[in-house]
Amino acid sequence: MKFLDLAKVYIRSGGGGAGCSSFRREKFIEFGGPDGGDGGNGGSVWAEAVEGLNTLIDFRYQQHFFARNGQPGMGSQRTGKSGEDIVLKVPVGTEIIDEDEETLIADLTEVGQRVLLAQGGNGGWGNLRFKSSTNRAPSRANPGQEGVERTIWLRLKLIADAGLVGLPNAGKSTFLAAVSNARPKIAEYPFTTLVPNLGVVGIDGKEFVMADIPGLIEGASEGRGLGDLFLGHVERCAVLLHLVDGTSSTIAKDYRTILQELEAYSEDLVAKPRITALNKIDALDARTLANRRRSLEKASGGAVFAISGVTGQGVPEVLRALFSIIAEGRREAAPEEREWRP
The missing domain is CATH 3.40.50.300 (P-loop containing nucleotide triphosphate hydrolases)
Known part of the structure; x- marks a missing residue:
């Protein structure tokens, strides 16, 4: 396995799904009311130190890691599915540095250590969330929050006494x-x-x-x-x-x-x-x-x-x-x- 101790990685968390604006329309139900569900949360990007790795060579062949967006909400009070998280598995001793190559984000020196690199966007609220005693039929629904896109550097420093x-x-x-x-x-x-x-x-x-x-x-x-x-x-x-x-x-x-x-x-x-x-x-x-x-x-x-x-x-x-x-x-x-x- 070829040794590589420095890698540039592009990451992006998923955006949240939009909330749904929907009204319940069923036979024999006189006052249906709003029933729009919330959008799902976007997937986040994590980094985790794992055993069995001593090089960053995997990040030479894949530099882009994009988490999935959350699905939009649906009628009948159905919430959209959240996007899955992405976990970058790195060797113990990896430093995570910001794009300026100076700001240290995290230093993973123990097996199992995890750090959140990009938080997924929150899903938007459906119109059911806005129902109140004074507004019985809101049509408003929120869009989902956008994901976070950033560039980071991974630098491996071997753990030795x-x-x-x-x-x-x-x-x-x-x-x-x-x-x-x-x-x-x-x-x-x-x-x-x-x-x-x-x-x-x-x-x-x-x-x-x-x-x-x-x-x-x-x-x-x-x-x-x-x-x-x-x-x-x-x-x-x-x-x-x-x-x-x-x-x-x-x-x-x-x-x-x-x-x-x-x-x-x-x-x-x-x-x-x-x-x-x-x-x-x-x-x-x-x-x-x-x-x-x-x-x-x-x-x-x-x-x-x-x-x-x-x-x-x-x-x-x-x-x-x-x-x-x-x-x-x-x-x-x-x-x-x-x-x-x-």
Whole structure:
């Protein structure tokens, strides 16, 4: 299934049916009176987060969703049939954005969450509704309310606890494949990863979800390479794992490049908890490793893990550090448990 994380959708709710102006005319009934029924309500357009979806590819082949109109009212006090609602089934983590691409309408982060996007029009009243003590034979009937037409954007941000960032060929896909059952494409050339990948990582009997996104290069915020189109998929993460290629001769520059691109994308993203790891240490001798680790610690201003996604060296320590931050975030997000007292 092809990955798609942005889609433009055109929706329209149904208009309400018109009310009926009718009078009862039956044999042996001297004063029949009004009996026009109400029009039916128009169908509404909803969005719902469902399980089993991880892409918006369905909305590439169908962009228009129009709910049915309500049927007009009829004589003999018969109400018109209401139009059926339309439900857009989207993956968990989908943001619904207005046509201006800035106004957030809803953020569906849990299975079963629903949001009303376009309310169906109300059906018009029939002339029976206007009967009163002073007006025994009204001929007035209301037209139905028109539906709502709007254009929206659907943007998918994957739900993950930890996100992998780094330059192309920093070993992100190899790392994800080593710590989970995910099988992303791995090769020796840059930009092997073209779409985000998710993997469930286990450590010490605990599990969390990790996201791998395509590598960033200098100028990604200006559209170079694959740009920063996929950075939205790590915005929900509790922690970022910044992998730096240990075989590079420009360790400090590589580190600062990613930091600058994160900052250009969002201040909130660069402010997230971040763990730095020097990857591919299996290809380095002890002296080179010490020098490059020291250079990276100086550039980052903090501790640096030395790991190898191929041999697994140092990987458990990184996973434990990631999970400790994730667990802390989960505790803060959980509702406070109140002490029960009889």
